[in-house]
Each structure stands twice: as C-alpha cells, then as structure tokens.
Amino acid sequence: EDKVVQSPLSLVVHEGDTVTLNCSYEVTNFRSLLWYKQEKKAPTFLFMLTSSGIEKKSGRLSSILDKKELFSILNITATQTGDSAVYLCAVEDGFGNEKLTFGTGTRLTIIP
Amino acid sequence: DTGVSQDPRHKITKRGQNVTFRCDPISEHNRLYWYRQTLGQGPEFLTYFQNEAQLEKSRLLSDRFSAERPKGSFSTLEIQRTEQGDSAMYLCASSLVQRVETQYFGPGTRLLVL
Numbered sequence: 001e002d003k004v005v006q007s008p009l010s011l012v013v014h015e016g017d018t019v020t021l022n023c024s025y026e027v028t029n030f031r032s033l034l035w036y037k038q039e040k041k042a043p044t045f046l047f048m049l050t051s052s053g054i055e056k057k058s059g060r061l062s063s064i065l066d067k068k069e070l071f072s073i074l075n076i077t078a079t080q081t082g083d084s085a086v087y088l089c090a091v092e093d094g095f096g097n098e099k100l101t102f103g104t105g106t107r108l109t110i111i112p
Numbered sequence: 113d114t115g116v117s118q119d120p121r122h123k124i125t126k127r128g129q130n131v132t133f134r135c136d137p138i139s140e141h142n143r144l145y146w147y148r149q150t151l152g153q154g155p156e157f158l159t160y161f162q163n164e165a166q167l168e169k170s171r172l173l174s175d176r177f178s179a180e181r182p183k184g185s186f187s188t189l190e191i192q193r194t195e196q197g198d199s200a201m202y203l204c205a206s207s208l209v210q211r212v213e214t215q216y217f218g219p220g221t222r223l224l225v226l
Contacts, residue, residue, distance in 0.1 A: 004154070032212060042114060042203065042217035043155070088154050097168060098143060098212040102154030 002027040004103035006089050012109045017079050021106045023089030024071040031094035033072050035063055038086045038105065046074070046087075076108075084110045114138075116218035118204050124224045125194055132190045133221045137206030144187050145215070146179055147203040148172065155203055161187060162209065194225045 003026045013019055025033065032050045036043035047056040049065035049072060056063050060079075065072045076083055086107050090100040115138040125131050137144050142163050147155035158177070159169045163184035173179075176194075181187040191198055201222050207215035 034212065041219045042116075044114070045213060045216070048213040090154070092212045096210065097160060098207055098210065098215060099145070099157050099160060099168065100147075100155070100212070100215070101157070104152065104154050 002091060002093060002101040004089055004091055004101055006087075006103035006106050008106060009104065010107040010109070012111060013079060014111050015079055015081060017110075018075065018077045019079060019108060021074040021076075021087050021089075021108070022071065023073070023103060025089075025091045026070065027091045027093055027101070029094035030067070030091065032092045033065055034090045034092065034100065035072075035074050036088040036090065038088055039084075043088055079108075079110045081110045081112055084108060114216035114218065116204060116206055116216050118202075118218040118221050120221055121219060122222050122224075124226065126226050127194060127196060129194055130190065130192045131194060131223065132188055133202055133204075133223075135187045135189070135204030135206075135218055137186070137204070138216060139185075141206035141208055141214070141216075142184065143207045143209055143215075144181055145205040145207070146187070146189050147205065147217075149201040149203055149220070150199075158189075191223075194223075196225050199223055199225045 035046040047063045052067040086105040090102045117136045145160040146158040149155040161181040201220045204218040
C-alpha cells in the first residue's frame with residue numbers, strides 16, 4: 001500500500017521567516033509527487049515533480065524531489081500571513097489512473 | 113473557484129438516513145474522482161470514473177456507498193444508512209486523462225451524521 005508521511009505535523013513561525021516542509025513516500029510504482037495548499041476548502045495545486053534534483057519554483061515557493069531517498073521538500077521564503085494553510089503532499093502511482101495518495105499535511109501558521 | 117462544483121456544501125443528517133451528493137466537473141475533463149477527508153487527515157481516495165465507467169473503488173468504499181456518473185458528466189455519491197463514522201468532507205476532483213496536474217478539486221460537501 002502506498003504511503004506518504006509529512007513532517008512536521010504543524011509549524012508556527014513569524015512573518016518573514018523561511019520554512020521547510022518535508023514529505024517522504026513509499027509507492028510501488030512512482031509516477032509523480034504533487035504539493036497542494038489547503039485553506040478552508042479545496043486543495044489547490046502548487047507543484048508537480050517527476051524528476052530528481054530539478055527544482056520547481058513559483059515566487060517565494062520552491063520544491064525539489066529526491067527519488068533515490070524517496071522524499072521531497074517544500075520551501076517558503078519570506079513567509080506572509082496569507083501562507084497560513086495546510087500543505088498536502090501526494091504521490092501518483094504509475095498505473096495510469098492519476099489516483100493520489102495524500103499525507104496528513106503540515107499545518108503552517110504565520111504570526112504577524 | 114476551480115470550475116468543479118459540489119452540492120450541497122453542508123449536510124447534517126441523522127444516523128440511518130440516506131444522503132446523496134452531487135459533483136459537476138470541469139466540462140472537458142473525462143476523469144472524475146471522489147475523496148473523503150476527515151479532520152486532521154489528508155484526502156483519501158474512494159473511487160474514480162473515466163467518462164461513465166467506474167474504474168476503481170477503494171476498500172474504504174463499503175457497500176453502503178455507491179457512486180454513479182451517468183452520461184459521463186456530473187456524478188453522484190450516495191451513502192445509505194449513514195453512520196457517525198461517515199462524518200467527513202467529501203471532495204470531488206476532475207482531470208484530463210494522464211494529466212494529474214490538471215486534477216482540480218471542488219469545494220467539498222461537509223457531512224455531519226448525528
């Protein structure tokens with residue numbers, strides 16, 4: 001059974017700090033790893049990673065995948081209160097169904 | 113707004129009652145997924161459709177749950193004889209085939225079983 005473990009479960013930092021969120025996974029047939037941001041409702045897509053060592057970047061957010069060690073990190077620099085959310089990591093298996101297995105998420109709280 | 117809509121947004125029901133939720137996907141998306149999310153957990157896969165065909169069901173989907181996607185457009189998820197353990201957020205998502213990055217989620221239906 002595919003498994004995704006995220007750490008830490010929750011994190012409280014001050015505005016302007018940099019944070020690193022971790023995601024490790026076990027999947028029988030890996031195809032991709034995705035990061036989502038979830039505020040009060042639906043998860044919204046941030047990044048999809050398929051290749052090791054290639055950083056994906058969007059503004060203050062960036063993510064990288066290590067397929068050998070089976071983990072990914074999500075970095076957020078110069079955090080803002082609007083970054084407060086649950087960040088979900090998910091893996092897609094390679095069986096062509098785009099079914100996602102999610103971790104429990106990291107709840108990030110930014111204090112002004 | 114991702115373009116995926118769900119109805120109702122909230123449902124409170126008594127144990128033993130049947131409930132039905134609806135999902136309208138993005139019109140050009142031929143894959144449709146149902147997930148369940150409980151407090152403090154990530155979404156868990158329940159089932160998915162390609163067009164009108166239901167291709168996979170999770171072990172989580174007991175025989176009290178049934179999902180349909182007639183004509184390959186909107187989908188319904190019915191829970192019969194609800195139990196308190198069914199209380200959760202039910203999320204629908206849709207995507208293009210083999211384009212997981214296009215998997216957009218609806219706002220969810222929050223179910224509370226009393």
